[in-house]
Amino acid sequence: MNTALILIDLQMDYFAGGPMELVGAEAAVLKAGRALGWFREQGWPVIHVQHLSVRPGAGFFIPGTPGVEIHPAVAPQEGEAVVQKTFPNSFRATELQDRLDEADVKRLVIAGMMTHMCVDATTRAAFDLGYECVVLADACATRALDYGHVNVPAAHVQAAFMAALGAVYATVTGVKDMAGELR
Secondary structure, three states, X not given: OOEEEEEEOOEHHHOOOOOOOOEOHHHHHHHHHHHHHHHHHHOOOEEXXXXXXXXXXXXXXXXXXXXXXXXXXXXXXXXXXXXXXXXXOOOOOOOHHHHHHHOXXXXXXXXXXXXXXXXXXXXXXHHHOOOEEEEEEEEEEEOOEEEOOEEEOHHHHHXXXXXXXXXXXXXXXXXXXXXXXXX
16 A cells, blocks of 8 residues: 655744744654654655645744744655645645645555644544545644643643544554554
8 A cells, every 4th residue: 555654744833942832842753753764765755744824913834934944853855745734734725635646645644743733634634535544643742722721731632632533533653663554
C-alpha cells in the first residue's frame, strides 16, 4: 500500500519563545524527525504542511515572519512537497489530495501540531476521504485548554484527542512502533 508521511505545522511559532508555545513541542519535533528520516530511507513520499495565518488579528504564523518557518529538525529537502494552508484541515482549499492521488497514496502517517486542532481536523478529513490513517502520538504536541471554568492540562488534551482519533479514525501509535504498523 502506498504510504505518505504528512508533517503538519511543525513551525517555529510553536516552540520556545514563539507566541503559541506548545507543551512538548521539542520532544515531538525530534520524534517527527525520526519518522521523517525513516520515510526518507524508504524513499516514500513526504509532504510538509505549513500554515499561513491570513485572518485579521492572527497572532502567529504570520507570512513573512520567522515563526512561520518549518523547524530545522524536519526541514523539507529538495523534492519534498510543501503544502500551504489557511485552515486547520490540511485538505481544505489546498492541493494535498491531488498530490496524494498523483502518487496513488492510500495510507497516511500523520504527525504535527496542534493535536487538538490541525492534526485532529486533518485526520478526520483524511478518514472521510477514504485514507487509512496512522497518527504518531509522540510526534504531536498540543497545549492546555480552558472550557467553562475548567483548565484542561495539555497532557489530558493530548490523551483525549488521541483516544478519540484511535476509536474510529486512525491507528494511534508511537514512532518506535511505526515501522511495525506499516508492514
